[in-house]
Amino acid sequence: MRNEAMLKDFYELATTDAVSGQESKIAAILTQKLEAMGFTVTQDDAGEKLGGDCGNVIGIREGELDGALLFSSHMDRMPNGFGIKPVEKDGVLYSDGTTILAADDLAGVCGILESFRQAIASGKPLPRLEVAFTVQEEPGVWGGNVLDCSVFKAKTGYVFDATGDIGRFVVEGPGRYTIDVELTGKPAHAGADPEKGIDAAKAMGEMLFTLKTGRLDFETVSNFPIVHGITARNSVCDSAGFKGEARSRNPEKLEKYMKYFDEHCRKIAAERGVGIEIVTELSYPTLNIAEGEPVLALAKKACEKLGFKYNPEAGGGGMDANHITAKGIRCIGCGCGYSKNHTKEEYLVLEEFFKLGQLGTTLIELYAEECKAK
Ligand SMILES: [Zn+2]
Missing domain, CATH: 3.40.630.10 (Zn peptidases)
Incomplete structure (x- = not known):
């Protein structure tokens, strides 16, 4: 009616x-x-x-x-x-x-x-x-x-x-976290003395390549679709970063992933001598x-x-x-x-x-x- x-x-x-x-x-x-x-x-x-x-x-x-x-x-x-x-x-x-x-x-x-x-x-x-x-x-x-x-x-x-x-x-x-990562390397002339630089873009690549993403299990996913690097073509990349999110219908799994993410990225940053800042925010529980x-x-x-x-x-x-x-x-x-x-x-x-x-x-x-x- x-x-x-x-x-x-x-x-x-x-x-x-x-x-x-x-x-x-x-x-x-x-x-x-x-x-x-x-x-x-x-x-x-x-x-x-x-x-x-x-x-x-x-x-x-x-x-x-x-x-x-x-x-x-x-x-x-x-x-x-x-x-x-x-x-x-x-x-x-x-x-x-x-x-x-x-x-x-x-x-x-x-x-x-x-x-x-x-x-x-x-x-x-x-x-x-x-x-x-x-x-x-x-x-x-x-x-x-x-x-x-x-x-x-x-x-x-x-x-x-x-x-x-x-x-x-x-x-x-699902609960959802947004995740923003900023990496700081060291610039150097790419032609004259690249060994003096610290490559933030390369560290970012390693982080993303080795990170568990996509469908993690039946109720947990993560996705990092936004990347950026700021530098000139002839300079070692001193600034790069990426953004994404993680979701899970299980709050413990979501927290566990966030901890894993943090450790994973900080470990690579430390190995490569790159400065790292990770900002996370719980969009909704x-x-x-x-x-x-x-x-x-x-x-x-x-x-x-x-x-x-x-x-x-x-x-x-x-x-x-x-x-x-x-x-x-x-x-x-x-x-x-x-x-x-x-x-x-x-x-x-x-x-x-x-x-x-x-x-x-x-x-x-x-x-x-x-x-x-x-
Ligand atoms: Zn609506």
Whole structure:
């Protein structure tokens, strides 16, 4: 069945320009919509911390029941997301072909709004409803990283931000480190006295050639695709470096690889007399939700009630769910009905999109049954 309210929200938000770091127009619309539903809305300091024009939007609506449930999706979109004109064709929403559609993640945002709307309209006693609409997810899950979760009381949360049909849940995801290495050698005239130089490029080559990379095991990978050397053709290379990443769904394996990487590169640098600087940063921690955990059990129950196919899966990337879970609120990612996100071919299957509102509403209803009156 068509859900005109969800479609209206989607068109309004998709035709409002936004990009990572410039989410303030979306934030203003969402603030107004949440307030109209009785939420107290604030913004955290993510904008200042990350150099954007607004912070994560946080909404809290006190309930009649003693529990709390969190929902989250992100307000930013990929760079090619200005001037979006959604086009509907045979039950599917596309862009006009010149931009992305931004169903990633506006489908999630609209799904959350609809879930709240329906739950509130039911007139039944509700738990405390909490929402985080985050900024700067696309560049590296930055908004979720700096999100202050101490304002939330929920122990479980649903992050509406995944490809695939409703009922697909991302329950595992890798943690990821970015790795930057800078090497310093010694310049010397390549023709006159090359033996007086220390070749940073050659040390880099040795490091990369002997390093374990690519698929390390079924849940761990690494990749170093960016290399540079700065020098003149007739000088021994005194400055070189490379950049890459490592990911694993197993946090111990990820730490183990980072230690191996560090030792491997420092050993070669020492042997070749090259100065080395290694900068690593945890982009997001591992996500690992087990079958039977309350957050997943409730999702399964909701799918059974609605007749949706329950499909928990491992994902290959990071999302706000990784950060929020690491901060103490167990979260899973939820399929929102979109595909080919981040491209001009991105599309949203409307039948699935409308089901997202039902899923959220049912999660709230079923959770409310587990809560006591205050
Ligand atoms: Zn997304």
